[in-house]
Amino acid sequence: MMQFMKKTPTAAAILSGVLMAAASPGANLRANLHALAWICLVPLCLVTREVKPSTALWLGWIAGCVYHAGLVYWITVSMTLYGGLPWYASVSVLALFAAFLGLFTGLPLYGSCWVWRAARWGYAAVLPLLWTATEYIKSWLLTGFPWDNLAHTQFQQLWVIQIADLTGVWGVSFVLVVVNCCLAEIFTSLSHRAPIQWHSTAYAGLLLAATLGYGVVMTSRELPEAGMLPVRVSMIQPNIPQDLKWDPLYLEATLKKFSSLTAQSRSAAPEVIIWPESATPFFYEAEPAYQSVVNDCVSSGTAYLLFGSPSFQQTSDGPRFFNSAYLLSPRGEIVGKYDKIHLVPYGEYVPLKQVFPFVEKMVQAISDFSPGSDIVLLPLPHCRLGTVICYEIIFPNLVRQFVARGAQAIVNITNDAWFGATSAPVQHLAIAVFRAVENRRWIARCANTGISAVITPSGRIQAQTDIFTETVLSDVLYCTTKKTVYTTFGDFFAQLCCAASVLIMLVALRQRRNPLFR
Secondary structure (H helix, E strand, O other), rough: OOOHOOOOOOHHHHHHHHHHHOOOOOOHHHHHHHHHHOOOOHHHHHOOOOOOOOHHHHHHHHHHHHHHHHHOOOOOHHHHHOOOOOHHHHHHHHHHHHHHHHHHHHHHHHHHHHHHHHOOOHHHHHHHHHHHHHHHHOOOHHOOOOOOOOHHHHOHHHHHOOOOOHOHHHHHHHHHHHHHHHHHHHHHHOOOOOOOOHHHHHHHHHHHHHHHHHHHHHOOOOOOOOEEEEEEEEEEEEEOOOHHOOOOHHHHHHHHHHHHHHHHHHHHOOEEEEEEOOOOOOHHHHOOOHHHHHHHHHHHOOOOEEEEEEEEEEEEEEEEEEEEEEEEOOOOOEEEEEEEHHHHHHOOOOOOOOOHHHHHOOOOOOOOEEEOOOEEEEOOOOOOEEEEEEHHHHHHHHHHHHOOOOOOOEEEEEEEHHOOEEEEEEEHHHHHHHHHHHHHHHHEEOOOOOOOEEEEEOOEEEEEEOOHHHHHHHHEEEEEOOOOOOHOEEEEEEHHHHHHHHHHHHHHHHOOOOOOOE
């Protein structure tokens, strides 16, 4: 087996890419092949250690391209069905995107191979640091894309992911890579009939045992703790197709659907009713007639209404448009408004519009959105909600800032109709699980076409809807003011991995002793 992979290193790299993609959350929650994440890097580790660093970069890049093409293939659906691009243009964009993201798999392999050839330091000591560092860099470089962290494969494995309240999502990826490296070293030793490197095996075993032990302890605290205040919520999932959502001829039908579903939710006696992102396909504050229809949905009850709507602000340079979340009191008064801060590039605004004019078709708004200026909490009588809009939930530090500012529970309103019948809605939900664990906050996720869900602080999906169904999901959130290590100190673990990576590279350079090193 070892000789076969050495003779066909490209095939081994492709295998790693396929295993990573297969381990990622799929279109069916029950078909999650999460266990593959514990072995997915083994073929890649086996074929890159004894080659030149440039070859390791190439093989890692191939694996990364395969992985990302299999993970984010759904962008072709968004661009073709809703962006108006021909299929060949969409596939070309996917190929370019996968090629770029593939670098974040290739670079850690390049660095690990470089250090091995320079100083004979094993992959188990180096690759986890470099992998974690590159995942972190990818989360903010060029506006960031932390959609594809290796840790996300484990979103249903509660014992594994509890360390996220200490290290963030980065710690889970770190553990996965350590185990992969250790298995690769064991396989190498057995193939060469050489003694097993027990120090790396013990390191991986102890790290995994500590991770699982911590997970057992934290998941045993599943029940709401004393002092947590309950909030009854009802989430409206209208299941409005994306091609009808902004159609003026469908506007009244949209409002009737929201009114009907909201009336149905009253049997659960909610304290807050939640509508999804851009629920009102008009400017709520600028359309009095339609505004009154929205207000009437809560005027006869005692519930607050949290909903998404586009908004605008007049400036000396003309209007600025925002993707906003409003909170209405039972009397129809606006008691809070949050403008989305982290916008989707080429979805809500168009950077480099002059260079890539065709992508402007992806923006289904009157104009490009502008980012909001600050974090705003939406106040209920006894709970402050941090409301993140759609894509914002994938950014660990942004959600952390909401909690650090005093958010006692998190609401995520989103419109995943863009993704069609792909695995993206499940991937989006999987990422939200980590935000709950990192900050130990309950999360209510309200999606236009699904998946709407309630997530507990341990990451357990307590309730969820089926996708592409018109329904109401009612449940209870609990509000708390406690803060985790991650909430307090942020991405310190990932930043330590970055610093350690630089230090290792410098030390290895000084200790370089392999005459074959180039």
